[in-house]
Amino acid sequence: METELKNNQYLFAISEKIPYYLYKKHRLLTFKGWPYKKKSKCNAEKMASSGFVYAPNKECNDVAICIICWKELEGWDSDDNPIDEHRKHSPSCILFNYSLDLDINSKHTLNTISTLLTHSFNNFMEKFFENFEKGWEKKRDEILKTLNRYYKK
Numbered sequence: 001m002e003t004e005l006k007n008n009q010y011l012f013a014i015s016e017k018i019p020y021y022l023y024k025k026h027r028l029l030t031f032k033g034w035p036y037k038k039k040s041k042c043n044a045e046k047m048a049s050s051g052f053v054y055a056p057n058k059e060c061n062d063v064a065i066c067i068i069c070w071k072e073l074e075g076w077d078s079d080d081n082p083i084d085e086h087r088k089h090s091p092s093c094i095l096f097n098y099s100l101d102l103d104i105n106s107k108h109t110l111n112t113i114s115t116l117l118t119h120s121f122n123n124f125m126e127k128f129f130e131n132f133e134k135g136w137e138k139k140r141d142e143i144l145k146t147l148n149r150y151y152k153k
């Protein structure tokens with residue numbers, strides 16, 4: 001179980017800061033070291049504008065996660081438009097209902113903020129359990145393989 005929890009640690013780290021990440025300027029701060037430079041269509045500014053935070057890991061240095069639908073996208077191309085990619089991979093993300101800049105500001109009511117936070121939390125829980133199950137299935141397969149080997153002897 002420890003491995004599954006470890007695999008989910010990056011999710012916890014992001015989830016703790018969700019209210020803070022409703023602000024684009026705070027999402028932008030996560031993009032330190034983002035591999036796509038200013039002239040790319042998917043530069044840090046555009047990524048933050050499209051609802052993403054930067055969440056690199058050992059295997060992949062261009063992972064970005066939407067703070068509301070928790071869609072994880074990687075393998076960006078400098079010609080990719082982050083808002084189009086977000087829409088393509090997660091068409092039902094409710095961030096699209098608010099503003100294209102996907103930033104929370106004084107125009108937004110408490111009701112909007114609460115809706116966004118509720119969606120984020122529900123999607124986070126769903127993703128958490130999905131990752132957890134994936135980790136568990138992998139471990140179960142390993143155990144079955146070992147048992148099969150043992151009983152064949």
Ligand SMILES: [Zn+2]
Binds near residue numbers: 066071086090094
């Ligand atoms: Zn989203």
